[in-house]
Amino acid sequence: MRTPEEFDEIRPYDPEELPAIFEELIADPEFRAAAEQVLPEVPYEEACNRLRRCRTNLEVQQTFFYPLLHGIVDRCSDGLVLENSQSVDKRVPHTFITNHRDIVMDSAFLSISLLDNGFGNTMEIAIGDNLLIRPWIKKLVRVDKAFIVQRSVSLRQMLASSARLSRYMHYAIATKHENIWIAQREGRAKDSNDRTQDSILKMMAMGGEGSIIDRLKQLNLVPTALSYEYDPCDYLKAQEFQQKRDIEGFKKSPKDDLVNMQTGIFGYKGRICFRVAGPLNDWLDTLPADMPKTELFTAVASRIDKEIHRNYKLYAGNYVAADLLRATKEFAAHYTSEEKTRFEAYLESRLEKVTLPNPDTAFLRERLLTMYANPVFNYMAARQE
Template structure:
């Protein structure tokens, strides 16, 4: 058993009984579990936990049920299209745009279970592990930890270890992984793959950069939410950053974003898997400089994600509003336009700032809905798969 990964990996199945007992004894966990399952006595939940012998059994017994409820109560349906994923038994690295802190990976795993497949291991930043029980819970739930606030040297060591862990997970455990294409969510929905994520992935494995990334079986994944419950919080953050040069989000802000994302209405939600990029990686010129190589691979992943967005009326309405045209009027009705503009007004009203700059905030919110369409349209010219 490789001890190098002990600090960051999900728990091994044989470790679960001990962790269950620690969670069951934690008053904060008891409180949350009782709030999520108010109809079930906590002792019954504890007994049910103790019967789960594997992480997947735990996920199916608890997380699946909770996430299905969120899908039922806060969306108009979650769908996953896997047609581009040729082999359902291989392990892949799903690299996706990032909309919701918890639900991007959560809904993906639920949809995979419904298709008779295994769930994914999830990369999660340690800045979100605010309480001890959360850190334990996510590691039971197949998450591995991305360490954040580190010195440059620590960051290099941490990235190398995480890369080796991910290669080990794909190659040796045959276990798929989900990772966001960038650190944190793209606040304006202009989704771009951070080259630092690819550099980290290329630290582990064998051979040159291309060989190491081919080993990861990268599947770009496009996630499309009709409505982003956190849109007004993201707009608010834009104004705070504009007005306060050294503005930093607090733990309380992270908690509010998680809570709003979980419980807010999302409309329709779609996950579209693009084809694996290995063939395109093979065609790249291996003699290119590292910066050029990473730049080309980032662009390749971006095109795959952008080309596979699902568009909703709001995307077209926002684009027309910002361009001052009726270019996409054929994609929505007058009723849909009124509904969307009313929605934007309602969200703007939720922003609590002493000096609300409404025109600025409105533009930022509309950009969040227009940018996916702008990026989608840009891919129509080079026709990726």
């Protein structure tokens, strides 16, 4: 099935396009260098032949990305679980909307979790064009079922770009029967205070048919909470907070994004948990049909936040951070003295990794504690509502 031409610039490659793209990738020296780095035990020609035998994007994922990602789970974490997946109908495509911690791994880990939990398919993944820093990377992610969010267009072009993106998402769900992953906000929540941006929901409602509620329902939204025990990029995020504080107009460079991607992939994560909150459609049906747009989007964003917050998996370190940040023992029942000592040692080891010429240790420590404490505060607030 050929995807409509209007989506050619942003969509994943169709299966019939893959052979030509494979050859372009194989001939690219940068792709070869990357492949030999992540698959050192596989001769390059053998890897190329395996790639050429793949007929669909899913086959590429199952042949290369699935074992590669499980290898990362084995080497760089203490396990990956997907909980409450039975709350969604696996025969129906869904849009999984999650909190956002890591540039690459959030969606990658959820994709393999779906396969491991009987979904039979992975997801198409929304990825910002600011991360596609090399031509081969752009090609590879489109092979890997990613569709592109155009963030580098002008303000004048943004409305048309967002409308096309929305139409594509509706097409992927309704016609291609693909699951979708999208973050609840643009960019990572570097302080872990996860909040859904109304603009994401407004974009989603540009496509589809009927009322705004109808259009959101057509995407089968499923809030999904993601919890890493340890964030490999935590010290980089803290470092960026100080840079933004001290340097007017500071923005990360493509090199910074690359460092964050590499650190997020290969850094230690502890335990990793996705917890599915369940589809939103029944709740959407309870909203008044004449609800003003602004109120509607705010209400939906708040509902997604609540579902994500109350489904966090909290670890001992989260509770330790909450008590250290506020200088209390409010959550002491949730950790032992050994766990507190271990987390404090972890905290110091992260501060030692900061490479700023003038590190503000007290500020950096507060930022790190906030990252680990905010899920506790959000969880408690959501449970009390």
